[in-house]
Amino acid sequence: MIEIKNLHAKIEGKEILKGLNLKVNAGEVHAIMGPNGAGKSTLASILAGREEYEITEGEVTFEGSDLLELSTEERAHLGLFLAFQYPVEIPGVSNVNFLRTAINEIRDAKGEDPISAKDFMAMVREKSKIVELDSSLASRSVNEGFSGGEKKRNEIFQMAMLNPKLAVLDETDSGLDIDALRIVAKGVNTLKSANNATIVITHYQRLLDYIVPDFVHVLYDGRIVKTGNKELALKLEEKGYDWIKEETQVG
Amino acid sequence: MEDVLTQTKFDILRTRLTQTVLPLTEKAKEKAQALLEYSDFPTRRNEAWKYTNVNGLNKLLLDDSGSKSTELSIISKNAQRVHVVNGHIAKDQTALPGVKTSWNLLPELASEEPFDALNLLYCTAAIELNFDDVENKTIELVFENTCNSAISPRLFINCKKGAKGTVILNFQGAQDNASFINVSTYVEVEENANLSIHKIQKNGTNAFDLQREYVNQADNSTFTMNTFPLSGRMTRNDLIINVNGNNCETFMNGAYTLKGKSHCDNHTTVDHKVAHCYSKELYKGVIDDRATNVFNGKVFVRKDAQKINAFQSNANILLSDTGTVNSKPELEIYADDVKCSHGSTTGQLDEEAVFYLRSRGLSEKSAKELLVKAFLGEVLEEVEHDDVRSYVEEQIELHFLA
Secondary structure, three states, X not given: XXXXXEEXXXXXXXXXXXEEEEEEOOOOEEEEEOXXXXXXXXXXXXXXXXXXXXXXXXXXXXXXXXXXXXXXXXXXXXXXXXXXXXXXXXXXXXXXXXXXXXXXXHHHHOOOOOOOHHHHHXXXXXXXXXXXXXXXXXXXXXXXXXOHHHHHHHHHHHHHHHOOOEEEEEOOOOOOOHHHHHHXXXXXXXXXXXXXXXXXXXXXXXXXXXXXXXXXXXXXXXXXXXEEOHHHHHHHHHHOOHHHHHHHHHO | OOOOOOOOHHHHHHOOOOOXXXXXXXXXXXXXXXXXXXXXXXXXXXXXXXXXXXXXXXXXXXXXXXXXXXXOOXXXXXXXXXXXXXXXXXXXXXXXXXXXXXXXXXXXOOOOOHHHHHHHHOOOEEEEEEEOXXXXXXXXXXXXXXXXXXXXXXXXXXXXXXXXXXXXXXXXXXXXXXXXXXXXEEEEXXXXXXXXXXXXXEOOOOOEEEEEEEEEEOOOOEEEEEEEEXXXXXXXXXXEEEEOOOOOEEEEEEEEEEOOOOEEEEEEEEEEOOOOOEXXXXXXXXXXXXXXXXXXXXXXXXXXXXXXXXXXXXXXEEOOOOOEEEEEEEEEEOOOOOXXXXXXXXXXXXXXXXXXXXXXXXXXXXXXXXXXXXXXXXXXXXXXXXXXXXXHHHXXXXXXXX
């Protein structure tokens, strides 16, 4: 699905990623955890194609294409989806209107015909149920006046509508109460299949009680320094990140 | 007084214009001539024209050359229509109720504006519209400009006591038409009347379009002016509304889309002379390439005009690094029990929003288009006439295709 090799990146002259390696196969859920400033959000931003970052070394292959050569929208056309840590409010642009444009541009890139209005609306009704999103929210302006929980549910609703191959969830649990967390996680689990994959970036283990990862990676100082199963997440929750830091320095 | 020997820019312009064939009283003619003789083109020193330079008028040929057909767009199929072609009322039209296209004598000049005097002396069509019942009919005046001509329509719109009316002023120019369009519109909104004017300025890319609306509102009247400068080399609109009556409502909306080297200047004045009135103004636009935009909105609240609610807002989005906006909202309040606000913003499209939309698969172009449509949508929501709204929406889409 995606393979990241020796990725180095900097922003404003400061090196953030220092040789990151990660391989994700179809059907897998990977969690990336790590202390503040380790480079978690940088990784998400680079995968989605934010232009502020300078890639100094390394490569990323996604579905056989050189991801770093593609524009943000081309990545989306290939099936990459980023759930934003801070979803943007866009007054005056309705959720459904923009999603319909997005779906049609993705279909157009694949050489498919545009979706019919009827099929589209049926899809909106079906997918909004997955995250228990009120259909009135679906037709309102994108994220405008949404609560923190509604914004995150809207991200997963969009993910459901776009049906990506690889979803990167950037701190999707931040700012969520326990009920919203459960709904968001249920949405992600419902969308999981043998053909897609998910990268969950999180600070806390809490989300991983609901979205159970196949692999847990610890990102520290721009590199993945430890990989394990979900037990690793529990250990991190219990002991914090200091032992990782020590281990890394010793190593 | 000694003769002034130097030739003014107005003198030069006048040598290329044809005197009006419409009847004018000697007094009217003299007054207009006197004003023009002692005026010259406005310069930067003139505050109201600080950012708008009309010297290019004297480079226009104005010889009826360059005939090219327009892709004429009629805005409202259900409206009664009057066609004005290259400034002159088309001959083979059936008379419409409430529309007078020639009358005995043009009234004399009511303003101190040289371009209004020019309009009177070189008037090419005088049209009077009268609304006298509550039915709210729509009259569309279609100004089709196919040649490089001097076009001076003079319009009188009267909405009588208790009547309702809608006027569409639809200016359509051939693609690179280079006309000089100079329009004066006098509007009377009588007691309890409700009048809406929608003005579409889709001029040729080399056309100069200078327009003035002088509006008087009587007690309990409602007046709406929606202005859509869509294309043209230079567009200047002066909207002057005297709210002379109590309990009036006044709405002014504008949306503009500028690109290339076009220049657009909207000057508005609302003069609240008496109490208990409401006015609301919203002008928004996008500026691309090397285009320049000027907005100047004045709201006066006179000493005895208590309990006035007046709101004004102008917002601009620059789509290029080379576009320019000069925006000046002005409030002058002499009463002490009023609620007024004004504001002006100029910025770029929200880059975060563009990125968000692109990350969902929208191309950069469609992301920007969607955001611009949403931005201008706030103005279009204010437009009650469905035909006008959908026409302008369509034009905004075409603006992005080109």
